[in-house]
Amino acid sequence: MALTKATVRKPPQKFSSPSIFQQPIHPGSAISASDFTVPDVRRILETADVLEKENPFRRSDRLAKRRIALLFYESSTRTRTSFELAAKSLGADTTLVSSLSSSIEKGESLKDTGITLQALRAECIILRSPYSGAPYLLAQATGLPVLNAGDGMAEHPSQALLDLRTILQFLKIPASKVTEKILHGITLTICGDILHSRVARSNALLLPKLGAKVILCGPPALLPKEAAAMGPGIVIERDFEAALHQSQIVMMLRIQAERIAGLEINLDDYRSRYQANADRIAAHAPKALIMHPGPIIRGMEITAEVADGPQSAIAQQVHNGVAIRMALLVRALAGAKKVSRK
């Protein structure tokens, strides 16, 4: 027998579905601030305005009886409550799955939990996870729109949008005027534990799209120099007072005690350099808007006088969360119910 090409069997060809990581992501998802175009941002802000003013009974028809699942692997007050209120205001049925009261505790994977929620006919999942990137996996596993309510140290895009709404209100800029140049000349300082902050990342990715300059401020242990490479319009300034001088907006972040194990941080020293206190703000940023995504640790990164003072927008930020999240839910559920799978 001659061993020619003909006698060598071609192996049977299988065509299974591609890797989960190659699956499409539903366009109604909101996972990274970098995914929003400027027209997207304008539409979301305009929708938020419309929904906020709308008659509550009419509003509750918008997503009447649509099913929305909140999947929370981390504790949360503000974000969870405001997503839940947003969904309920639009008439949706919501269910909360949290790590302390579900099969998550028994070791069920994120993919399987997502498939379970899908089988219960959830049409949109709001996810908070301690793992960076988890919303992509959930979106790819289910094909559903996924709204990122905070993933690890990575992103918190709805927070960045509600922060933007707060900033625009302060500057008296209507949503309809939003362009890629609308924040030209505006400087925002984000100060504190940038390394562990998903809020800082989402804001630093979103605000320069509208022309703002973002100054990141903090000690090297909490703000590595790589942070400036995240995108255009981002600079690092270690001197808080120098940063304050340049800024119309100041966003303070808490030190994330649960994530700083092993880092050498002297908290007294930190307070003396980076705390937003009444004297410092009066001397260096007397007209600036003071923001904080919460939770605040009074007496650490911000004092009570500043947090509760006339420049503070902290309560307004929380208030804006509901309108922004209503807009994101309408955006998620307005179009196609499910993306087609390969």
Add this chain to the structure above:
Amino acid sequence: MTPKPILIRDGRVIDPAAGLDAPRDLLLRDGQITAIENPGKIKAADADVVEAKGLIVAPGLIDIHVHLREPGQGYKETIATGTAAAAAGGFTAVCAMPNTIPVNDTPEITRWMQSPDRGASIRVYPIAAATRGSLGEALTDDAALKDAGAVAVTDDGRPILGDAIMLEALRAAAKLDLPVIQHAEDTRLTGGCSMNAGPLAFRLGLRGMPIEAESGLVERDIHLLRQVKNGHLHVAHLSTAKALNAVRAARKQGLHVTCEVTPHHFALTEDRIGHYDTNAKMNPPLRAGADRAAMIEGLLDGTIDAIATDHAPHAAHEKEQEFDRAPNGITGLETALGLAIQILHLQHKMPLAKVLALLTTRPAQTLNLKGQGSIAPGAPANVVLFDPTEKWIFQAANSRSKSKNTPFDNWEFQGRVRLTISEGRIAYPPLID
């Protein structure tokens, strides 16, 4: 049963060991290469004939770094499935790492892995643990392990951090002419890390492994090697320019330091992670462009001794997790030749003979694998035939490995393996009866 003799006719025989690159006929009989002659010279009426015109006939490829997952994790891979994947990739010998369950730290396990009952399609050389249980505390019995067939010792995946125990390991192995292989990672600097340190890790909110975690341990090991007579340090899956420079400098000083690089470290950068794709998660991690370029440079200038895949199969449910939670590693046996041809030969103009040397002769020399990596009369009949021009698409679904965790799914390659012969038997593809 001895296989029938095989006459491979009129192929372009490339044997880096002999510096041969010419049309030849090859006769394989009783598991050995028995004749190499100009085309038409060999007469063997009893032989099966393979018409190899247009094909390259090379020594079977050798992968000195694979994880076959047996004993203990047969759901990821078995010796049978792993070696079937290797044969499909053109390999006729693989060196199996000891991070099995239990750890291969005894002659019994070393022998068990080589038993015919495992159903290997090609030769398996075990690499045994350097310390008992790979715990980094007490040395294993190198002499007994070597006697059982181990070709090197390592605690791969659990680097030997203690200076005293590493020095002891180098000394004990040197007496037996065994290399000590180090997975160079100072794990004191990489806790909780899942990718390369730098701007991308920051942007993705993932903790990054600094380059110094690799280079620091390589430098430490080189320092220890100076104190050992006839010691041989082999650095596994090198991935940074800084560590490569340390190897380069040590070699200039006459130290016996060798190193390998994986196809993914010369083919990909950390950008492949995209939206947290765990098929781009491995250890060492994919690095930035400058380090990838340094790996190609090191391959071109000869500092790097071998291309080794670090084939690390994992089940789908393990990889379909959040990036931080997914295990490290990708499969690599079926894409190694294609990547080497594409990146090194086609893109960087490395002569094919040199590419093949990095997959045959040089890894054989590096781990002192007798009789491997050459086409010489009397050598074991380990041969691969591939078509250097045929284009093909790698599909993970068709992989012979039990696991499909590859970043190269649907990649188009040039250079398709047609026939892999291990010790005179056809290991790939399966034959019609």
